[in-house]
Amino acid sequence: MNTQNQNHNIDIQNPFDEVSKATDNLYIIRDTFFPQNPDDKSSKLLHESNHCLNLLESIPLECRKSTMHRATYEHLKGKILDVFPDYKKEAEDHLSKAVKLNPSLTDAWLSLGNCLWKKGDLISAKNCSERALNKGPEKKILCQLSMLERKMAKGNENEAEMVEKSIKYAKDAIALDVTDGNSWYNLGNACLTSFFVSGAWDHSNLFQSLKAYQNAEKDEKMKSNPDLFFNCATVNKYLENYERALSGFEAAAKIDPSLNASGEVNNMIGLLDELESFLMKLSKPERLTGPVLSLATVDVNLSHKKVTVDLLFEGLNKSTAVIGKVLSFVKHENIAPFYYVACDSNHSCFVLSVYGIHANAIRKGDQITILEPWYKNVRCSWKGKVYQFKSIRVDFKEQMLVNGKALSSSQAIQSSIHAQHKPT
Numbered sequence: 181m182n183t184q185n186q187n188h189n190i191d192i193q194n195p196f197d198e199v200s201k202a203t204d205n206l207y208i209i210r211d212t213f214f215p216q217n218p219d220d221k222s223s224k225l226l227h228e229s230n231h232c233l234n235l236l237e238s239i240p241l242e243c244r245k246s247t248m249h250r251a252t253y254e255h256l257k258g259k260i261l262d263v264f265p266d267y268k269k270e271a272e273d274h275l276s277k278a279v280k281l282n283p284s285l286t287d288a289w290l291s292l293g294n295c296l297w298k299k300g301d302l303i304s305a306k307n308c309s310e311r312a313l314n315k316g317p318e319k320k321i322l323c324q325l326s327m328l329e330r331k332m333a334k335g336n337e338n339e340a341e342m343v344e345k346s347i348k349y350a351k352d353a354i355a356l357d358v359t360d361g362n363s364w365y366n367l368g369n370a371c372l373t374s375f376f377v378s379g380a381w382d383h384s385n386l387f388q389s390l391k392a393y394q395n396a397e398k399d400e401k402m403k404s405n406p407d408l409f410f411n412c413a414t415v416n417k418y419l420e421n422y423e424r425a426l427s428g429f430e431a432a433a434k435i436d437p438s439l440n441a442s443g444e445v446n447n448m449i450g451l452l453d454e455l456e457s458f459l460m461k462l463s464k465p466e467r468l469t470g471p472v473l474s475l476a477t478v479d480v481n482l483s484h485k486k487v488t489v490d491l492l493f494e495g496l497n498k499s500t501a502v503i504g505k506v507l508s509f510v511k512h513e514n515i516a517p518f519y520y521v522a523c524d525s526n527h528s529c530f531v532l533s534v535y536g537i538h539a540n541a542i543r544k545g546d547q548i549t550i551l552e553p554w555y556k557n558v559r560c561s562w563k564g565k566v567y568q569f570k571s572i573r574v575d576f577k578e579q580m581l582v583n584g585k586a587l588s589s590s591q592a593i594q595s596s597i598h599a600q601h602k603p604t
Contacts, residue, residue: 195243196252199235203260206232210263212404214436225263232260251282259291267298279311286312290324302332322353323366330373343377346370361399365408368392372415379576383496383554390415406436413444420533420571422448422560447513452560452567454510455531458521459569462507462529484551489528489570492555502550502572504530509544517573522548530570531558537577541591549581550574 206228215221236256244253258274275292278285293308306328312321326349333342350367357363371389378385393412396402413428426445433441484501492502502524510519510531518539520532532550534542542548554573559566574580577587 195239195249196236196256199232199239199256202228202232202235203256206260206263214406214438216437218438222264229260229263233257236260247281251278251285251288254278254281255285255288255291258288258295262291262295262298265298267295267300271295272299279308283311284315286315286318286321289315290321293324293328297328297331302328306332317352317356319353319356319360319363322349322356323363326350326353326366326370330370333373333377340374340377343370343374347374359399361396361402361405361408364392364396364399365402365405365411368396368408368415369411372411386415386419390419404435406432406439406441409435410439410441410444413441417444417448420556420558420573422452422558422567423562426560426562443513449562451510451512451519452562454512455519455521455569456567458508458510459529459531462521462523482549482551488524488526489530489555489572490526492553492572494556495554497553497555500552502553504532504548504550506532506542506544506546506548509539509542518542528570530572532572532574534574534580536575536592537580537587538591538593541577541587542580542582546582547584549584551579551581553579 206225209224209228213221213224215224236253239253244250254274255278258271258276258278261268261271261274272292272295275288275295278288279292282288289308289312293305293312296302296305296308306325309321309325309328312318313325326346329342329346329349333339333346336342347367347370350363350370353363354360354367368389368391371385371392375383375385375389390412393408393415396405396408397412402408409428409432413425413432416422416425416428426448429441429444429448432439433445482501484499487497487500487502489502489504492500504522504524506520506522507529508521510521512519517533517535518537520534520542521529522532523529532548550572554575556571556573557568558571559568561567577589577592580587
């Protein structure tokens with residue numbers, strides 16, 4: 181009898197505890213359950229959300245009379261309804277009631293902001309996050325503001341400034357908890373965005389992004405985040421760390437089969453096989469005699485020091501230039517970069533990966549002058565096969581002369597790698 185009374189008293193004092201825990205579990209399922217068939221996830225979320233709603237409605241009316249309890253009820257109902265990817269007006273209505281009844285409910289402001297983000301009302305979503313932040317600094321709030329700044333920055337005339345603000349929010353979140361993997365992941369996305377917004381000049385942002393992703397991977401909770409592995413692999417692919425990229429895409433595919441990560445693995449292996457095939461065909465010196473002789477007659481007036489590929493250092497080679505001949509364009513599945521096989525005057529063949537330039541700007545047989553080349557000696561081992569070749573990367577048109585002439589602005593395109601921007 182006494183035990184029953186104690187349990188009854190606990191229920192009255194903490195009427196929302198059970199449904200709060202069930203709602204937390206609902207969101208864990210949303211963030212970590214990735215079945216082969218995406219419909220299975222939708223079914224599970226529907227089943228679990230109905231369970232949560234039933235628990236919520238089973239709370240006696242007398243436990244919902246106070247303003248604080250009514251606010252909690254509205255918050256939980258709105259949050260449960262908002263677990264699905266698409267916007268629901270019913271969820272917005274309940275969450276709006278919650279913050280009106282109790283403006284101090286930080287998580288309700290966050291949930292409302294998330295719901296409005298799905299609706300496409302980014303300004304109102306940001307206002308909600310800022311209202312939450314006014315209650316005190318919290319990493320979840322700062323991460324949401326960081327993501328919103330990046331989302332709102334796209335196409336804005338103050339894009340670079342807004343992305344820098346996104347980075348600051350991300351760093352502020354990390355300062356509150358340096359072990360939180362989600363905050364590091366968010367910083368990685370912010371730095372990656374900044375790299376391209378700033379014109380792809382500042383490679384320190386790219387490396388900061390990679391470092392942040394690596395720190396995020398140290399948090400056990402992030403082991404189930406496929407986007408972390410996918411985004412990190414994308415940066416590694418750009419840096420031509422092909423082996424790490426393949427491992428990352430494979431890890432992402434195992435967590436969430438619905439991602440195109442397996443396709444990325446197949447495309448990359450197909451590219452590496454294609455590059456190897458071209459380089460093997462050109463391995464005989466007599467095949468390069470014509471192109472090399474034509475290079476010997478070229479006179480390019482440069483302030484840069486002319487060097488051959490074998491004299492390049494790993495990374496950025498400042499104040500130097502490599503002159504070569506385009507031997508072939510390499511077709512592959514990805515939109516960017518474009519890949520070419522070229523050779524220099526020493527019969528050294530290398531792979532040229534080009535970002536930020538239209539495909540028709542460089543053709544087979546063109547003489548190319550690469551200014552301040554970014555060089556890498558690629559070695560990738562995957563499933564028992566080893567790929568090895570010399571590579572030069574070009575990020576923008578200012579690094580390249582084609583047949584002795586600078587490229588026009590009409591031949592340039594903006595490079596972009598899209599880090600995840602989505603409500604969480």
